[in-house]
Amino acid sequence: MSDEFRVEVELDDEQHGYSVDERLRALDLDDDTRERLGQSVMVTRDGSRLFLYAASDAQAREAERVVRNLIDADELTAKTFVTRWHPVEEAWKDASIPLPRTADEEEAEYAAREAAEAVEAELDRGYDWHVVIHLPGREEAAELEIRLEAEGISVARRWRYVVAGALTEERAEDMADRLRGELPDAELTVEVNLSGLQLPPFLFLPF
Template sequence: MPEDFRVEVELDDEAHGYSLRERMRALDLDDEARARLGQNVVVTRDGSRLFLYAVDEVQVREAEQLIRSLVDAEGLTADIRVTRWHPVEEDWKDLSVALPRTPDEEQAEYAAREAAEAREAEREGEYDWQVVLHLRGRSEAHDLAERLAADGLSVARRWRYVVVGAVTEEDAGELAGRLRAGLPGDTDVSVEANVSDVRVGTFQFIGF
């Protein structure tokens, strides 16, 4: 699978950053600059931060050299680092950190990703994934929600629906399989991305 690289630039002065952006745009019109950047380099901006995305290490190093020369020419100061996307951990890490090459290394990155997402879920009070169970009746949903909450899971009940928070899609799929095995065959069990802003905290009984 192709790798993804980027240069991350944190400008100390956002006002000067716009001047730098204009120079980057002007360079796009210059053949020499295009040759230095490469046609596949994409430049984006987020406030005082610039990101230059490249398809390989050669291109990203060229982009790094170019941005450093522009920063120096403008008399600016900036934090500049080159990173690579780690698909297992789903995070940008310093280029010096190699991609995992063995199953043990992949498992270590996956564990780091799960730990980071668990901390985020605990801090924000919501999960990126959820298992949704549609029970036969309200009482069955209530009993199941209480059992799952007693097991330490993050649970909410709405009428005949029980929603269980999960840190990752893999965790949600595994949890759905375990729950499905212990429920009546006609129970609807689905895994969904949590795209709402509704907080899913510890179980609370909601009467109707």
């Protein structure tokens, strides 16, 4: 898996973001700069914020230098940061922070990811992943609902269906594997919530 780096540019005004974006599109770079940049840097804009995606730290630093020169030439005020994607934590962090090298460091990043997603789920009252359990009868579904709630799992039940929330795909898969062993007559699927963190208004299930 290749490394991913990002230059984050925070300008004072949304119009300034548009201005720098347009200047980057029209920029005529010299050969030395093109060589240092190497392959294309991908650029996105969100209002007054620009994001430049690069394949290496060196490419990101050169992209930051180019953007900083444009900002200074236009006498704008902006903050720039170079960040690196941490796949275990699923977060952009300062590029000076190395990726985890040991099992303990990976576990620490995973714990940080779960903590952040727990806060997000609490704020939005929803989950990114769901385990959908289709049971043979309504009574079995009601019993499972009570049992999962006692474990502290967020649950919704409708007729013979139970939907359990999970913070991460790994948690959802672990829950599904456990329940498959405990409920041999049930049908289970793991679903990603693509409609935001809250349960979608209509959840289509197998009959």
